[in-house]
Amino acid sequence: MLYRLLLSVVLALSGVPLLDLRAQHAVVGDAVAEAVAGVVESQSFILGLVVEEFEAEIASLLNVRHAIGCASGTDALLLPLKALDPKPGDEVILPAFTFFATAGAVWNAGFRPVFCDVDPVTFNVTRETLEVRWTKWTRAVIPVHLFGQMAPMEEIGALARERGAFVLEDAAQALGARQRTAEGGEAAAGSVGDAGAFSFFPTKNLGGYGDGGLMTTNDDGLADALRKLRVHGGRQMYDHELVGTNSRLDALQAAVLRAKLPHLPAWTEARRKNACLYHGALAEVEGITLPETLPVNLHVYNQYTVRAEDRDRLRTHLQDRGIGSGVYYPVPLHLQPCFASLGQGEGDLPVSEEASREVLSLPVFPELGEARIEIVTDAVREFYGTR
Numbered sequence: 001m002l003y004r005l006l007l008s009v010v011l012a013l014s015g016v017p018l019l020d021l022r023a024q025h026a027v028v029g030d031a032v033a034e035a036v037a038g039v040v041e042s043q044s045f046i047l048g049l050v051v052e053e054f055e056a057e058i059a060s061l062l063n064v065r066h067a068i069g070c071a072s073g074t075d076a077l078l079l080p081l082k083a084l085d086p087k088p089g090d091e092v093i094l095p096a097f098t099f100f101a102t103a104g105a106v107w108n109a110g111f112r113p114v115f116c117d118v119d120p121v122t123f124n125v126t127r128e129t130l131e132v133r134w135t136k137w138t139r140a141v142i143p144v145h146l147f148g149q150m151a152p153m154e155e156i157g158a159l160a161r162e163r164g165a166f167v168l169e170d171a172a173q174a175l176g177a178r179q180r181t182a183e184g185g186e187a188a189a190g191s192v193g194d195a196g197a198f199s200f201f202p203t204k205n206l207g208g209y210g211d212g213g214l215m216t217t218n219d220d221g222l223a224d225a226l227r228k229l230r231v232h233g234g235r236q237m238y239d240h241e242l243v244g245t246n247s248r249l250d251a252l253q254a255a256v257l258r259a260k261l262p263h264l265p266a267w268t269e270a271r272r273k274n275a276c277l278y279h280g281a282l283a284e285v286e287g288i289t290l291p292e293t294l295p296v297n298l299h300v301y302n303q304y305t306v307r308a309e310d311r312d313r314l315r316t317h318l319q320d321r322g323i324g325s326g327v328y329y330p331v332p333l334h335l336q337p338c339f340a341s342l343g344q345g346e347g348d349l350p351v352s353e354e355a356s357r358e359v360l361s362l363p364v365f366p367e368l369g370e371a372r373i374e375i376v377t378d379a380v381r382e383f384y385g386t387r
């Protein structure tokens, strides 16, 4: 009892960060150091055995034929799009409510980004939101599994098959997320579309100690192209069949990720438990809307994102109490200055625009623990109780 009291006082004084990577490092630090030392000993830093082992482990975890490491989640989106060899005017439909990288990759691959709206409950694209943006130029669609919950892949896949478009899953926030299939089985994020893109940016559910990314596909031909594209477009040195780039997963990062991977299931469970505690404590609070999970989905909560009335004032209220929170994302992509020439403007994608004004992500990292969740939920309740 006294211990609990002391603990809550200490925690309240130290605040609640949005993310605390040091807590995780305290657990995995020794294993990571050993793995890194192994790479340093080998002096083999580019691709090689450690990267191949990591790729095989991810392929097996996700049940895909090919997992191909690359330099970042951004490049994991870029290279499959480059493999499609865009012609001038070719379009890719993607949500306006996502991280910038999704759109940047489309643009940099040589496609015209066409932004679509999202479902107000899940923040994900649906068949309907994609369909209204379809043109005869549409070559690919990018469902983003935002915050760790998969977009409805069955209906999106059906639409893409009917119209002959490529499906690239942006699974940067969704490593380990799963979805029930029509046949009654389960499919992992990144294993359903024609290709999938993952990021190991430190804030993702499996974070490296720097940048890193990975592409997935079940298509042998595409896998072959992606393996070339990440090393300047040739299978052998100085023999270039495609114009690729330099985008490899670093052996040091692969070693770190391999050391951390066995913990991923427990970390996912902890995130899910934290979400559950938030649900229990905040369900009755007037003024916020809690995230909902589609019945077919297993959500991995890279972010626990609510819609909040008076969002910016709530954020300040939390900040004053030492509680971190994040706004992902404050400006929908069709309203970014760099995409003004595409001609989509204010009012065109109302659900994305409203989401940008209302969303707030609360701390949900695995090591958060009940006592700190209580600090957060007390502060949220206090805000809406006294407003």
Ligand SMILES: *Cc1c(COP(=O)(O)O)cnc(C)c1O
Pocket: 072, 073, 074, 075, 098, 099, 101, 102, 144, 170, 172, 173, 198, 199, 200, 201, 211, 212, 213
């Ligand atoms: C993080 C992220 C990316 C980009 O990953 P990087 O490794 O940072 O390049 C792309 N899409 C989404 C949805 C992301 O969250």
